[in-house]
Amino acid sequence: MAEPSYLPSHDLPRDEVIEAYFRLGFQYSEIIGFLGRLHGISISLRQLKRILKAKHLSKNGKHSQAHDVVDAVETELQGSGSYIGYRSMHRRLVIDYGLRVDQETVRRVIKALDPEGYDKLKPFGFCIHGAIDGYSRRILWLKRIEAWWSFLRKTEKNWWMNFFKDLRDQGQYCDNDTVQVECLKFCFMQLIQDELDRVSMHWNLHGIRPCINQETPPGRTDVLYYLPELNDFNGAVVRKFVWMM
Helix, strand or coil: CCCCCCCCCCCCCHHHHHHHHHHCCCCHHHHHHHHHHHHCCCCCHHHHHHHHHHCCCCCCCCCCCHHHHHHHHHHHHCCHHHHCCHHHHHHHHHHHHCCCCCHHHHHHHHHHHCCCCCCCCHHHCCCCEEEECCCCCCEEEECCCCHHHHHHHCCHHHHHHHHHHHHHHCCCCCCCCHHHHHHHHHHHHHHHHHHHHHHHHHHHHCEECCCCCCCCCCEEHHHHHHCHHHCCCCCCCCCCCCEEC
């Protein structure tokens, strides 16, 4: 089972691996599970807490400074972050910036900084594909998934759509010109792929809330995929079915 690049490498020392999982937001039991499953490391809860304490890492630690949160949100709002909600922004700040902040604070910062707050990229030469795991809803790779267009529209994809439309409306790009289409792909393909990989990572690390008549289990997506035994959901484990350009 290939592991995603955002999970800690097997080459890292044990304590650095533990810190990496902690900073990704995993719970104690989940960290212990990943250590055993992916790294062959057996550790008790008491040992884990002792290691985290020595690194001054705690689930109840102090929140990040307000100016650090504001700076990070401002940076995100200058790009595709201007098209995401406060929950997705919160995930970015925690995972990408290592900040400790609650969702309500993020919502208020966004409201103060950006009060204004199903087109596809195919016409511009970019086709998005992917596959999703039926049990955990973890993004595996990218095949055509119609259910994901509404999600992408609310996140990075819409920012790029508007950017390319502006180029076309200003006469700087013609989508009927094969050479221009290929040049656009050459310049932006990797940037968009990096954005999609980022969305994929955030999705795989986020938690799915329980709901009535739920056919698939609640919980953190990566945990459901790699450590299904930690979940007591009675539904069948269904595999498989994300995005690549």
